[in-house]
Amino acid sequence: MTTPAFTVRAPASSANLGPGFDSLGLSVPLFTTLHVTPQATTEIVPRGEELAATPADESNYIYQAMRLAARRARRDLPPARIEIETEVPLARGLGSSAAALVAGVVAGNELLGRPLRDEDVLDVTAREEGHPDNVAPALFGGIVIATLDKLGTHYVRLDPPANLGVTVLIPDFELSTSKARAVLPKEYSRADAVHALSHAALLAASLSVGRLDLLRHAMQDYIHQIWRAPLVPGLSDILEDAHRFGALGAALSGAGPTVLCFHDTREPTLPLHEYLHGVMNRNGLTGRVLDLPIDTAGTVVTRHS
Known part of the structure:
Protein backbone atom coordinates (compact mmCIF):
# COMPACT_ATOMS: atom_id res chain seq x y z
CA MET A 1 0.00 0.00 0.00
CA PRO A 160 2.60 25.66 30.42
CA PRO A 161 1.33 27.36 33.57
CA ALA A 162 -1.72 29.58 33.10
CA ASN A 163 -0.91 33.15 32.01
CA LEU A 164 2.71 32.38 31.09
CA GLY A 165 3.78 33.96 27.80
CA VAL A 166 7.09 34.40 26.03
CA THR A 167 8.73 37.52 24.61
CA VAL A 168 11.74 36.91 22.38
CA LEU A 169 14.33 39.39 21.15
CA ILE A 170 15.75 37.98 17.90
CA PRO A 171 18.82 39.94 16.75
CA ASP A 172 19.68 40.07 13.07
CA PHE A 173 23.12 38.52 13.52
CA GLU A 174 23.86 34.79 13.62
CA LEU A 175 25.76 32.93 16.34
CA SER A 176 26.79 29.34 15.73
CA THR A 177 26.29 26.82 18.51
CA SER A 178 29.88 25.61 18.08
CA LYS A 179 31.23 29.12 18.70
CA ALA A 180 28.95 29.58 21.72
CA ARG A 181 30.05 26.22 23.17
CA ALA A 182 33.74 26.96 22.57
CA VAL A 183 33.75 29.76 25.16
CA LEU A 184 32.50 27.51 27.99
CA PRO A 185 35.01 26.30 30.60
CA LYS A 186 35.96 22.63 30.72
CA GLU A 187 35.55 22.47 34.52
CA TYR A 188 33.32 24.16 37.11
CA SER A 189 33.65 24.69 40.85
CA ARG A 190 31.55 22.79 43.34
CA ALA A 191 29.79 26.06 44.23
CA ASP A 192 28.81 26.63 40.60
CA ALA A 193 27.61 23.02 40.29
CA VAL A 194 25.45 23.36 43.40
CA HIS A 195 24.09 26.68 42.15
CA ALA A 196 23.17 25.10 38.80
CA LEU A 197 21.56 22.02 40.30
CA SER A 198 19.51 23.94 42.86
CA HIS A 199 18.31 26.57 40.41
CA ALA A 200 17.46 24.06 37.68
CA ALA A 201 15.46 22.06 40.22
CA LEU A 202 13.68 25.21 41.43
CA LEU A 203 12.92 26.24 37.83
CA ALA A 204 11.42 22.85 36.96
CA ALA A 205 9.38 22.84 40.16
CA SER A 206 8.20 26.43 39.66
CA LEU A 207 7.03 25.69 36.11
CA SER A 208 5.31 22.50 37.20
CA VAL A 209 3.19 24.20 39.88
CA GLY A 210 2.78 27.61 38.25
CA ARG A 211 4.86 29.65 40.70
CA LEU A 212 5.52 32.49 38.27
CA ASP A 213 6.82 34.65 41.10
CA LEU A 214 9.87 32.39 41.47
CA LEU A 215 10.98 32.41 37.83
CA ARG A 216 13.22 35.45 38.14
CA HIS A 217 15.19 33.78 40.91
CA ALA A 218 15.09 30.25 39.49
CA MET A 219 16.46 31.33 36.08
CA GLN A 220 19.80 32.54 37.45
CA ASP A 221 22.72 30.73 35.83
CA TYR A 222 26.52 30.60 36.16
CA ILE A 223 27.13 27.62 33.86
CA HIS A 224 26.85 29.16 30.39
CA GLN A 225 25.27 32.62 30.28
CA ILE A 226 28.09 34.56 31.93
CA TRP A 227 30.59 33.02 29.51
CA ARG A 228 28.44 33.67 26.44
CA ALA A 229 27.48 37.23 27.42
CA PRO A 230 30.42 38.82 25.52
CA LEU A 231 29.09 37.21 22.33
CA VAL A 232 25.64 38.81 22.76
CA PRO A 233 25.82 42.57 23.34
CA GLY A 234 23.27 43.72 25.90
CA LEU A 235 22.60 40.24 27.33
CA SER A 236 24.00 41.06 30.78
CA ASP A 237 21.82 44.17 31.01
CA ILE A 238 18.69 42.21 30.07
CA LEU A 239 19.37 39.45 32.58
CA GLU A 240 19.87 42.08 35.29
CA ASP A 241 17.15 44.60 34.49
CA ALA A 242 14.34 43.06 32.39
CA HIS A 243 12.23 42.34 35.49
CA ARG A 244 11.91 46.11 36.03
CA PHE A 245 9.98 46.31 32.73
CA GLY A 246 7.58 43.43 33.30
CA ALA A 247 9.65 40.32 32.62
CA LEU A 248 9.03 37.43 34.99
CA GLY A 249 12.49 36.11 34.16
CA ALA A 250 15.03 36.29 31.35
CA ALA A 251 17.51 33.92 29.74
CA LEU A 252 19.68 33.44 26.71
CA SER A 253 17.70 31.25 24.31
CA GLY A 254 19.80 28.18 23.62
CA ALA A 255 23.25 29.25 22.48
CA GLY A 256 21.89 32.67 21.47
CA PRO A 257 21.84 35.35 20.28
CA THR A 258 18.05 35.33 20.84
CA VAL A 259 17.05 36.32 24.38
CA LEU A 260 13.85 34.98 25.97
CA CYS A 261 11.77 36.74 28.59
CA PHE A 262 8.75 35.24 30.32
CA HIS A 263 5.80 37.55 30.85
CA ASP A 264 2.37 37.41 32.45
CA THR A 265 -0.17 37.42 29.61
CA ARG A 266 -2.56 39.47 31.78
CA GLU A 267 -0.12 42.38 31.80
CA PRO A 268 0.87 44.74 28.93
CA THR A 269 4.21 43.96 27.28
CA LEU A 270 4.81 47.36 25.67
CA PRO A 271 7.24 48.51 28.40
CA LEU A 272 9.25 45.30 27.92
CA HIS A 273 9.27 45.73 24.14
CA GLU A 274 10.46 49.31 24.47
CA TYR A 275 13.19 48.28 26.88
CA LEU A 276 14.44 45.45 24.62
CA HIS A 277 14.47 47.70 21.55
CA GLY A 278 16.39 50.25 23.62
CA VAL A 279 19.01 47.64 24.54
CA MET A 280 19.45 46.80 20.86
CA ASN A 281 19.74 50.46 19.90
CA ARG A 282 22.36 51.16 22.58
CA ASN A 283 24.42 48.25 21.31
CA GLY A 284 24.11 49.09 17.62
CA LEU A 285 21.97 46.04 16.87
CA THR A 286 18.84 45.49 14.80
CA GLY A 287 16.29 42.73 15.26
CA ARG A 288 12.72 41.77 16.12
CA VAL A 289 10.81 41.56 19.41
CA LEU A 290 7.89 39.12 19.37
CA ASP A 291 5.29 38.01 21.89
CA LEU A 292 4.58 34.30 21.48
CA PRO A 293 2.49 31.69 23.29
CA ILE A 294 4.12 28.42 24.26
Whole structure:
Protein backbone atom coordinates (compact mmCIF):
# COMPACT_ATOMS: atom_id res chain seq x y z
CA MET A 1 0.00 0.00 0.00
CA THR A 2 1.43 3.40 -1.02
CA THR A 3 1.77 6.02 1.70
CA PRO A 4 -0.35 9.09 0.85
CA ALA A 5 1.20 12.55 0.67
CA PHE A 6 1.55 14.19 4.07
CA THR A 7 2.76 17.31 5.83
CA VAL A 8 5.01 17.44 8.91
CA ARG A 9 5.16 20.62 10.99
CA ALA A 10 7.77 20.93 13.79
CA PRO A 11 8.03 23.98 16.08
CA ALA A 12 10.98 26.09 17.11
CA SER A 13 12.25 25.74 20.65
CA SER A 14 14.10 27.65 23.33
CA ALA A 15 16.51 25.61 25.40
CA ASN A 16 18.19 25.95 28.80
CA LEU A 17 15.91 28.74 30.16
CA GLY A 18 18.85 29.75 32.31
CA PRO A 19 20.14 26.92 34.52
CA GLY A 20 18.54 23.96 32.69
CA PHE A 21 21.62 23.52 30.52
CA ASP A 22 21.13 20.83 27.85
CA SER A 23 18.10 19.48 29.72
CA LEU A 24 15.17 21.92 29.76
CA GLY A 25 13.31 23.66 26.95
CA LEU A 26 9.98 24.79 25.56
CA SER A 27 8.44 25.06 22.11
CA VAL A 28 7.19 28.20 20.38
CA PRO A 29 4.95 28.51 17.29
CA LEU A 30 7.49 29.23 14.56
CA PHE A 31 7.51 26.19 12.30
CA THR A 32 9.60 24.11 9.94
CA THR A 33 7.20 22.42 7.51
CA LEU A 34 7.78 19.50 5.15
CA HIS A 35 5.41 18.55 2.34
CA VAL A 36 6.20 14.92 1.45
CA THR A 37 4.84 13.20 -1.66
CA PRO A 38 5.90 9.60 -2.41
CA GLN A 39 7.10 9.24 -6.00
CA ALA A 40 9.50 7.19 -8.14
CA THR A 41 12.58 9.34 -7.46
CA THR A 42 13.82 11.47 -4.57
CA GLU A 43 13.53 15.23 -5.00
CA ILE A 44 14.54 17.86 -2.41
CA VAL A 45 12.96 21.32 -2.80
CA PRO A 46 13.97 24.01 -0.24
CA ARG A 47 11.69 27.04 -0.46
CA GLY A 48 12.04 30.61 0.77
CA GLU A 49 14.85 33.06 1.45
CA GLU A 50 15.84 31.45 4.78
CA LEU A 51 16.66 28.16 3.02
CA ALA A 52 18.14 29.61 -0.18
CA ALA A 53 21.66 28.45 0.67
CA THR A 54 20.69 24.92 1.76
CA PRO A 55 21.33 21.91 -0.51
CA ALA A 56 18.67 20.80 -2.98
CA ASP A 57 19.94 17.23 -3.06
CA GLU A 58 20.31 14.23 -0.75
CA SER A 59 23.00 15.99 1.30
CA ASN A 60 20.25 18.24 2.71
CA TYR A 61 20.04 17.97 6.50
CA ILE A 62 16.32 17.18 6.39
CA TYR A 63 16.89 14.23 4.06
CA GLN A 64 19.79 12.98 6.19
CA ALA A 65 17.42 13.12 9.19
CA MET A 66 14.88 11.05 7.27
CA ARG A 67 17.62 8.49 6.70
CA LEU A 68 18.25 8.34 10.46
CA ALA A 69 14.70 7.05 10.90
CA ALA A 70 15.28 4.42 8.22
CA ARG A 71 18.52 3.28 9.85
CA ARG A 72 16.90 2.97 13.27
CA ALA A 73 14.04 0.99 11.68
CA ARG A 74 16.54 -1.07 9.62
CA ARG A 75 14.63 -0.29 6.47
CA ASP A 76 15.32 1.41 3.13
CA LEU A 77 13.85 4.90 2.81
CA PRO A 78 11.30 5.06 -0.03
CA PRO A 79 11.78 7.86 -2.60
CA ALA A 80 9.69 11.01 -2.30
CA ARG A 81 9.46 14.68 -3.18
CA ILE A 82 10.26 16.70 -0.06
CA GLU A 83 9.37 20.40 -0.08
CA ILE A 84 10.90 22.31 2.85
CA GLU A 85 9.78 25.63 4.34
CA THR A 86 10.73 27.29 7.61
CA GLU A 87 9.78 30.24 9.80
CA VAL A 88 12.59 29.44 12.24
CA PRO A 89 15.54 31.83 11.86
CA LEU A 90 18.79 29.93 11.39
CA ALA A 91 21.64 30.13 13.95
CA ARG A 92 19.66 32.34 16.33
CA GLY A 93 19.18 30.05 19.35
CA LEU A 94 15.64 28.98 18.49
CA GLY A 95 16.33 25.34 17.68
CA SER A 96 16.37 25.57 13.89
CA SER A 97 18.52 22.45 13.58
CA ALA A 98 16.35 20.58 16.10
CA ALA A 99 13.15 21.50 14.25
CA ALA A 100 14.72 20.29 10.99
CA LEU A 101 16.01 17.12 12.62
CA VAL A 102 12.71 16.25 14.32
CA ALA A 103 10.70 17.07 11.18
CA GLY A 104 13.01 14.89 9.10
CA VAL A 105 12.99 11.88 11.43
CA VAL A 106 9.21 12.09 11.85
CA ALA A 107 8.79 12.37 8.06
CA GLY A 108 11.07 9.40 7.48
CA ASN A 109 9.15 7.39 10.03
CA GLU A 110 5.84 8.35 8.39
CA LEU A 111 7.14 7.42 4.95
CA LEU A 112 8.13 3.99 6.32
CA GLY A 113 4.68 3.37 7.84
CA ARG A 114 5.51 4.49 11.42
CA PRO A 115 7.72 1.63 12.66
CA LEU A 116 9.24 3.92 15.35
CA ARG A 117 7.47 4.98 18.54
CA ASP A 118 7.66 8.58 19.76
CA GLU A 119 10.22 7.48 22.35
CA ASP A 120 12.40 6.04 19.57
CA VAL A 121 12.15 9.29 17.62
CA LEU A 122 13.19 11.24 20.72
CA ASP A 123 16.16 8.95 21.34
CA VAL A 124 17.33 9.12 17.71
CA THR A 125 17.12 12.90 17.56
CA ALA A 126 18.59 13.51 21.03
CA ARG A 127 21.60 11.32 20.27
CA GLU A 128 22.12 13.02 16.92
CA GLU A 129 22.03 16.49 18.55
CA GLY A 130 23.98 15.33 21.59
CA HIS A 131 21.38 16.71 24.02
CA PRO A 132 17.58 16.55 24.30
CA ASP A 133 16.70 20.12 25.35
CA ASN A 134 15.57 21.31 21.89
CA VAL A 135 14.38 18.11 20.23
CA ALA A 136 12.13 17.05 23.13
CA PRO A 137 9.92 20.18 23.11
CA ALA A 138 10.03 20.26 19.30
CA LEU A 139 8.63 16.74 19.28
CA PHE A 140 6.17 16.89 22.21
CA GLY A 141 5.38 20.60 22.60
CA GLY A 142 4.98 22.42 25.90
CA ILE A 143 7.80 22.53 28.44
CA VAL A 144 10.02 19.44 28.64
CA ILE A 145 12.67 18.34 31.12
CA ALA A 146 14.77 15.57 29.57
CA THR A 147 17.94 13.57 30.15
CA LEU A 148 20.19 11.63 27.80
CA ASP A 149 22.53 8.90 28.96
CA LYS A 150 23.72 5.42 27.99
CA LEU A 151 20.50 3.91 29.37
CA GLY A 152 18.25 6.00 27.15
CA THR A 153 16.42 9.30 26.83
CA HIS A 154 13.90 10.11 29.55
CA TYR A 155 11.58 13.10 29.82
CA VAL A 156 8.72 14.78 31.65
CA ARG A 157 6.44 17.05 29.63
CA LEU A 158 4.62 19.92 31.35
CA ASP A 159 1.70 21.98 30.08
CA PRO A 160 2.60 25.66 30.42
CA PRO A 161 1.33 27.36 33.57
CA ALA A 162 -1.72 29.58 33.10
CA ASN A 163 -0.91 33.15 32.01
CA LEU A 164 2.71 32.38 31.09
CA GLY A 165 3.78 33.96 27.80
CA VAL A 166 7.09 34.40 26.03
CA THR A 167 8.73 37.52 24.61
CA VAL A 168 11.74 36.91 22.38
CA LEU A 169 14.33 39.39 21.15
CA ILE A 170 15.75 37.98 17.90
CA PRO A 171 18.82 39.94 16.75
CA ASP A 172 19.68 40.07 13.07
CA PHE A 173 23.12 38.52 13.52
CA GLU A 174 23.86 34.79 13.62
CA LEU A 175 25.76 32.93 16.34
CA SER A 176 26.79 29.34 15.73
CA THR A 177 26.29 26.82 18.51
CA SER A 178 29.88 25.61 18.08
CA LYS A 179 31.23 29.12 18.70
CA ALA A 180 28.95 29.58 21.72
CA ARG A 181 30.05 26.22 23.17
CA ALA A 182 33.74 26.96 22.57
CA VAL A 183 33.75 29.76 25.16
CA LEU A 184 32.50 27.51 27.99
CA PRO A 185 35.01 26.30 30.60
CA LYS A 186 35.96 22.63 30.72
CA GLU A 187 35.55 22.47 34.52
CA TYR A 188 33.32 24.16 37.11
CA SER A 189 33.65 24.69 40.85
CA ARG A 190 31.55 22.79 43.34
CA ALA A 191 29.79 26.06 44.23
CA ASP A 192 28.81 26.63 40.60
CA ALA A 193 27.61 23.02 40.29
CA VAL A 194 25.45 23.36 43.40
CA HIS A 195 24.09 26.68 42.15
CA ALA A 196 23.17 25.10 38.80
CA LEU A 197 21.56 22.02 40.30
CA SER A 198 19.51 23.94 42.86
CA HIS A 199 18.31 26.57 40.41
CA ALA A 200 17.46 24.06 37.68
CA ALA A 201 15.46 22.06 40.22
CA LEU A 202 13.68 25.21 41.43
CA LEU A 203 12.92 26.24 37.83
CA ALA A 204 11.42 22.85 36.96
CA ALA A 205 9.38 22.84 40.16
CA SER A 206 8.20 26.43 39.66
CA LEU A 207 7.03 25.69 36.11
CA SER A 208 5.31 22.50 37.20
CA VAL A 209 3.19 24.20 39.88
CA GLY A 210 2.78 27.61 38.25
CA ARG A 211 4.86 29.65 40.70
CA LEU A 212 5.52 32.49 38.27
CA ASP A 213 6.82 34.65 41.10
CA LEU A 214 9.87 32.39 41.47
CA LEU A 215 10.98 32.41 37.83
CA ARG A 216 13.22 35.45 38.14
CA HIS A 217 15.19 33.78 40.91
CA ALA A 218 15.09 30.25 39.49
CA MET A 219 16.46 31.33 36.08
CA GLN A 220 19.80 32.54 37.45
CA ASP A 221 22.72 30.73 35.83
CA TYR A 222 26.52 30.60 36.16
CA ILE A 223 27.13 27.62 33.86
CA HIS A 224 26.85 29.16 30.39
CA GLN A 225 25.27 32.62 30.28
CA ILE A 226 28.09 34.56 31.93
CA TRP A 227 30.59 33.02 29.51
CA ARG A 228 28.44 33.67 26.44
CA ALA A 229 27.48 37.23 27.42
CA PRO A 230 30.42 38.82 25.52
CA LEU A 231 29.09 37.21 22.33
CA VAL A 232 25.64 38.81 22.76
CA PRO A 233 25.82 42.57 23.34
CA GLY A 234 23.27 43.72 25.90
CA LEU A 235 22.60 40.24 27.33
CA SER A 236 24.00 41.06 30.78
CA ASP A 237 21.82 44.17 31.01
CA ILE A 238 18.69 42.21 30.07
CA LEU A 239 19.37 39.45 32.58
CA GLU A 240 19.87 42.08 35.29
CA ASP A 241 17.15 44.60 34.49
CA ALA A 242 14.34 43.06 32.39
CA HIS A 243 12.23 42.34 35.49
CA ARG A 244 11.91 46.11 36.03
CA PHE A 245 9.98 46.31 32.73
CA GLY A 246 7.58 43.43 33.30
CA ALA A 247 9.65 40.32 32.62
CA LEU A 248 9.03 37.43 34.99
CA GLY A 249 12.49 36.11 34.16
CA ALA A 250 15.03 36.29 31.35
CA ALA A 251 17.51 33.92 29.74
CA LEU A 252 19.68 33.44 26.71
CA SER A 253 17.70 31.25 24.31
CA GLY A 254 19.80 28.18 23.62
CA ALA A 255 23.25 29.25 22.48
CA GLY A 256 21.89 32.67 21.47
CA PRO A 257 21.84 35.35 20.28
CA THR A 258 18.05 35.33 20.84
CA VAL A 259 17.05 36.32 24.38
CA LEU A 260 13.85 34.98 25.97
CA CYS A 261 11.77 36.74 28.59
CA PHE A 262 8.75 35.24 30.32
CA HIS A 263 5.80 37.55 30.85
CA ASP A 264 2.37 37.41 32.45
CA THR A 265 -0.17 37.42 29.61
CA ARG A 266 -2.56 39.47 31.78
CA GLU A 267 -0.12 42.38 31.80
CA PRO A 268 0.87 44.74 28.93
CA THR A 269 4.21 43.96 27.28
CA LEU A 270 4.81 47.36 25.67
CA PRO A 271 7.24 48.51 28.40
CA LEU A 272 9.25 45.30 27.92
CA HIS A 273 9.27 45.73 24.14
CA GLU A 274 10.46 49.31 24.47
CA TYR A 275 13.19 48.28 26.88
CA LEU A 276 14.44 45.45 24.62
CA HIS A 277 14.47 47.70 21.55
CA GLY A 278 16.39 50.25 23.62
CA VAL A 279 19.01 47.64 24.54
CA MET A 280 19.45 46.80 20.86
CA ASN A 281 19.74 50.46 19.90
CA ARG A 282 22.36 51.16 22.58
CA ASN A 283 24.42 48.25 21.31
CA GLY A 284 24.11 49.09 17.62
CA LEU A 285 21.97 46.04 16.87
CA THR A 286 18.84 45.49 14.80
CA GLY A 287 16.29 42.73 15.26
CA ARG A 288 12.72 41.77 16.12
CA VAL A 289 10.81 41.56 19.41
CA LEU A 290 7.89 39.12 19.37
CA ASP A 291 5.29 38.01 21.89
CA LEU A 292 4.58 34.30 21.48
CA PRO A 293 2.49 31.69 23.29
CA ILE A 294 4.12 28.42 24.26
CA ASP A 295 3.27 25.86 21.59
CA THR A 296 1.60 22.80 23.10
CA ALA A 297 1.07 20.62 20.01
CA GLY A 298 4.67 19.77 19.18
CA THR A 299 5.27 18.05 15.86
CA VAL A 300 2.09 17.43 13.89
CA VAL A 301 1.61 15.09 10.91
CA THR A 302 -1.29 15.72 8.52
CA ARG A 303 -2.10 13.09 5.91
CA HIS A 304 -3.60 14.15 2.58
CA SER A 305 -6.16 11.91 0.93
